[in-house]
Amino acid sequence: MPFYLILGVVALVGLGLLARQMMASGGEAATKPVAVTMDPAQLAQVQGISVGRADAPVQIFEFADFQCPGCGEFARFVSPIIKERYVQSGTVRYVYYDFPLPMHPHAFLASRAGRCANEQGKFWEYHDVLYGRQSQWSSQRDATDSFIEYARDVQGVDQGKFRECLRSDRFAREVTENMKLGESLGVNGTPTVFINGKRLPSVPGPKELDVLIQQEVGAAAATE
Template sequence: MDEINNNLPIGNDSGASLKDIPPKPFWDGISPNTMIISGAIVIAGLLIGLAVIYSNGGFKGLLDDSGQAAELPSSASLIDDDTILGEKKAKLTIVEFSDFQCPYCRKFWQDTLPQIKKEYIDTGKVNFVYRDYPLSIHPMANPSAEATECADEQGKYWQMNDKIFAEQVKKGEGTVQYTLNEIKKWAGEIGLDTKTFNSCLDTRKFKNEIAKDLSDGTAQGVEGTPAFFIGSQVMSGAYPFAQFKMIIDEELAKVK
């Protein structure tokens, strides 16, 4: 499972662009024998694929029981007992599966979420749910996720969510390292009862809740972070606001 970024600049150190390089036929340098063998491999792959399809009931295996094309579940159906940002009765729900230590998740929080909040959440059109998908490569992802649940007991889920991302922004770029003691310090800074919070965090009171989020995300095909379920559509990666806006508007149009 990986972090997913779809918003990185492409370039090189020399300053040369792709248009400076003359086009070269893709077959240049490939021997006729190699082309014949490659063609045979492609044909064999197609035959195997057809065999798999028919072994699962033919092309009907790609349809649901009613004979219709199978659809993704509505994002609203992916809400567990999660804290909702925005109006509970909003027409559209965005569910994010995220990792607190993932730099691309932090990028979405910093650059894109504020615009979504201003245009859609604050106006009552959309609500937003954050579900945890802690990657094994990030040692503080699980403790951070559990920390937000502990903060939620005191009515400050989103304050803790914001605090964890904001403190990482202060530290720098890329994957930022921090400690459990720092999380406890941040809890005090947002006004939590630290004795209650620390006990909750130290006993891992919400570890099963986080594990369920991870399991639910995996069951829906999530393989990396951030991943977004918007109505009936899925987006994976740190896309800019304009691309989110296009999908959100499409989904809102369906529920008018």
């Protein structure tokens, strides 16, 4: 029957393409989350990587994945404005939490790489490099060497120490704890942004963020 022949051809072609794609890119993720069990008190202690005054009236939390294009746009067009306009003036404390999504094979390693740079006090510089070159390393089979190479381009990073850190399991637990915290807060996509504990329904652009920050500053001033 031609009908079943057509069905069979569609099924075979589709499954063949799927199998090919899985064999081509379903390779080794260099590292994966570790097994971590946390109670609510422990979750409350989870630390992101922050910039800005601890007592700033506006606290912006971002849950992000270095391999996510939306996070890349946020890092290129919104983060610099937050840092230049509000963090430097003491209005905002900006905290970056890792939330590597399982669909991105290099995201967990990238989060660890960010932490390895943070160990040397260069997180934000390395953060900008990783997002800036996202399209280069995202499609690679193994991004480890690229991440080590990028560390050389960040002034002040000891590449040897960075390599040693990245090639170990260091910070795997911290990244996993960040993920657990995100899950506990209902984060299921990236980037997810919270302003003073309120989760934003969508990713804000610079103008929306400006309005939201002004509202929070106004609310903080009114309660004083």
